[in-house]
Amino acid sequence: MAYRSWLFVPGDSMAKMEKAAGSEADALILDLEDSVAAGAKPAAREAAAAFLGRPAPMARFVRVNALDTGLAEADVAAVQPAQPDGYVLPKCAGPEDVETLARLIDAGGTGGQPILPIATETPRAVQALMARDWTHPRLVGLSWGAEDLAAELGALSNKDAKGRFHSPFVLARDAMLMAARAAGVPAIDTVYTDFRDPGGLDAEARAALEVGFAGKLAIHPAQCATINQTFTPSEDSLAWARAVVAAMEAAGGGVAQLHGRMLDQPHLKQARALLARAGRD
Numbered sequence: 083m084a085y086r087s088w089l090f091v092p093g094d095s096m097a098k099m100e101k102a103a104g105s106e107a108d109a110l111i112l113d114l115e116d117s118v119a120a121g122a123k124p125a126a127r128e129a130a131a132a133f134l135g136r137p138a139p140m141a142r143f144v145r146v147n148a149l150d151t152g153l154a155e156a157d158v159a160a161v162q163p164a165q166p167d168g169y170v171l172p173k174c175a176g177p178e179d180v181e182t183l184a185r186l187i188d189a190g191g192t193g194g195q196p197i198l199p200i201a202t203e204t205p206r207a208v209q210a211l212m213a214r215d216w217t218h219p220r221l222v223g224l225s226w227g228a229e230d231l232a233a234e235l236g237a238l239s240n241k242d243a244k245g246r247f248h249s250p251f252v253l254a255r256d257a258m259l260m261a262a263r264a265a266g267v268p269a270i271d272t273v274y275t276d277f278r279d280p281g282g283l284d285a286e287a288r289a290a291l292e293v294g295f296a297g298k299l300a301i302h303p304a305q306c307a308t309i310n311q312t313f314t315p316s317e318d319s320l321a322w323a324r325a326v327v328a329a330m331e332a333a334g335g336g337v338a339q340l341h342g343r344m345l346d347q348p349h350l351k352q353a354r355a356l357l358a359r360a361g362r363d
């Protein structure tokens with residue numbers, strides 16, 4: 083099933099993790115990476131493991147540190163006994179990094195958890211999105227980030243004055259979407275950092291939905307309701323989908339019409355995907 087809202091929570095803050103457990107997020111991402119200062123990593127690992135030991139109503143993933151930091155091994159070792167529902171892999175450079183993390187997770191025995199890579203954080207990763215096949219049995223989706231990529235590019239900003247991503251970041255996002263759909267997994271849109279601007283969040287989430295994204299990362303609990311609503315098929319779109327399936331079945335062949343518009347196999351595929359998404363619960 084595709085989670086719609088994925089809420090980041092700094093792993094060194096028990097107060098925020100407890101607050102997040104009461105949010106509407108479909109999944110939490112307990113962060114051991116960029117929101118945790120270097121000196122606080124050991125305490126964050128312990129706090130995240132303790133939080134995982136208590137019940138919570140949603141899925142809980144852990145974002146480990148990047149593989150090349152030398153910290154990921156200790157991150158996994160600390161939280162894996164508490165059995166998170168999955169892992170988020172930042173600065174993922176290619177499918178081989180997914181395999182490396184999967185092996186780390188499984189090393190202790192009770193592994194098998196799914197992995198959500200953040201797959202656009204370096205120029206090399208963006209090249210790999212178009213060049214490689216990212217299919218992997220542990221992939222639960224692909225997501226992207228514009229902050230680290232901006233730093234790698236030497237960019238001054240990732241958005242223009244109107245709040246639209248500059249072209250290199252649109253390229254990265256689109257490449258990630260292609261790689262995700264080619265691998266048959268959900269595409270998850272990046273964070274909207276201006277967390278006091280619900281209108282801007284709504285517009286960005288809608289634009290992502292329109293091109294095929296299935297969910298969005300969040301940084302604040304208040305963003306989850308908007309994201310969930312955007313990525314839940316509306317009654318109108320479900321009515322359209324049911325009408326398409328009925329029209330195609332009635333026509334009994336490859337082509338039909340609905341309200342004067344031609345329907346063929348791609349429309350049927352879209353309609354079935356919408357109905358499947360609605361049946362997620």
Ligand code: COA
Pocket residue numbers: 089090091092097098099101102113116117273277301302303
């Ligand atoms: N998870 C859980 N609780 C959160 C939260 C989050 N991501 N973001 C905010 N809250 C809590 C706050 O602690 C506060 O709780 P309180 O009322 O009990 O004190 C409440 O929600 C309201 O927060 P607000 O005052 O609006 O924001 P803030 O200034 O406290 O926090 C951020 C702003 C950006 C620091 C915070 O949203 C945050 O830590 N986000 C996640 C950052 C992160 O993980 N980044 C890495 C991925 S990009």
Ligand code: MG
Pocket residue numbers: 116172227229230
């Ligand atoms: Mg980062």
